[in-house]
Amino acid sequence: MTYDVKESFTSVPEQPSAATSPATAAAATPAPPAPAALAAKVRTLAPSMTRSMQRVAEAVAADPAGCAALTVTGLAELTGTSEATVVRTARLLGYPGYRDLRLALAGLAAQQQSGRAPAVTADIAVDDPVADVVAKLAYDEQQTLADTAAGLDTVQLGAAVAALATARRIDIYGIGASGLVAQDLGQKLLRIGLVAHAHSDPHLAVTNAVQLRSGDVAIAITHSGSTGDVIEPLRVAFDHGATTVAITGRPDGPVAQYADHVLTTSTARESELRPAAMSSRTSQLLVVDCLFTCVTQRTYETAAPALAASYEALAHRHTPRNR
Template structure:
């Protein structure tokens, strides 16, 4: 792997550069648009929504033709393609052709309406199930497996792991830390921002700091990640905004998708399932690579907890 020198804490340190991200599969294009559109400029939104809404028609257009159709510029079209994960417009056109073929074969994703105040519980269950299923499918389709592999490798070799998250994301951070503890790794979840920064400044090369933030701009998560980054720890961001500020301090970025937000389904709810999918993938990847030690550790924790659930004798 090529080496690059990144300045941290006032001194150069060799840092392995992760391979460039793999362009999304055709089926992941709509998911990428849903995830990134809120953070795009209006002109880029027009391009992204146009190609997602009419992949067959746009696949036949040149970059100039798409710019004219969307009332934007060629530079905006190219920037949109790159933000969606494609090296250039040619790669986006190939993905559009592939997506058009999928849609023609009947592989279009189901879409449900937002949950209404007067919906029956049966409708709520059906709509939530469909939304969660779509969010998980979108996250899986858009997940960069090379970034995931690099994050798993870093966690596997880590001396210590700190995980940051606040609000709903703190539940996801705690879930990952608890799983890693059960296979014998030294892992801590920090929901208190002061304790998170206090712990982060103790990290160094060989440690891992992982931040969970849907928005990518939660200050209480970014600050400890930046402190860990500056001290040479390997840093990972699990976020719904790959262009968010948190990624400036992340060696590896794992992008999540979300179900559609609504009045009764805020971002905290819609992002949670996708975040849990990503941290479960991280945990399983680490457990596979440390199976010789992870399996006995899991067994020991099961045994210890089983005794706590045993009925008491009177």
């Protein structure tokens, strides 16, 4: 089954009409990513770029200070591309134009020089000692969490939280490693009294999605954004009027076509010893924890007693019974 992407991220944003006030246009235009989020955006969007755009993205991520000093012509010559490709890459990364990208690169370079944005470390090698493996994994995990936090759209997050807090029923879809994250979210929501079910069986997921209606919420978790067994139940839920949420590392992927709200995750650099499923799980769990904590805040009057009851039930379970 083929899924069409809702819209291309390489398209040029439409200009506001003459009837649109500057204030309204500014409010509707997303703010460019913060400098600290630039590397995360490159990692997330690089697979969907053309090879020439990838060269530009890789260059700015590898040497932000050097590229910040270049004109658009200079960066095009450095990467063997065209000025148009450089501008398209800047826009794909979330910046209105190359000038804004240069400012972000300068900011990122300053952060790296001050030690607030560490330089990228080397991949884990087969012959690395245990201490180096621990240090590299810890760094990558920390960077993944920081990148995800920097790139997470809090407006989208808030809208998803509002829908979850009042949902009649919540379905969560995930396959493989993402299925484990789906189970984690489902269990968390159950403990605060919400009706939530995680589905890793695609047939069961679609069967349940058919029952969803307006006032229900469906959440799809897929790092690639193109997992058909996750997209299909989300599509069914979307068609039946449920509020839909996608947690994905590819906001331009097919899953976004059926998502009312998209929560973007970041991924650590992949290597032979660190596959995507391992690195994506960390950022997915952060988003899940953000959803759970914010929903608990919104529903505190009912969530707190529900949590207390679940703690008490589990405590009694481990208490020896008198015969």
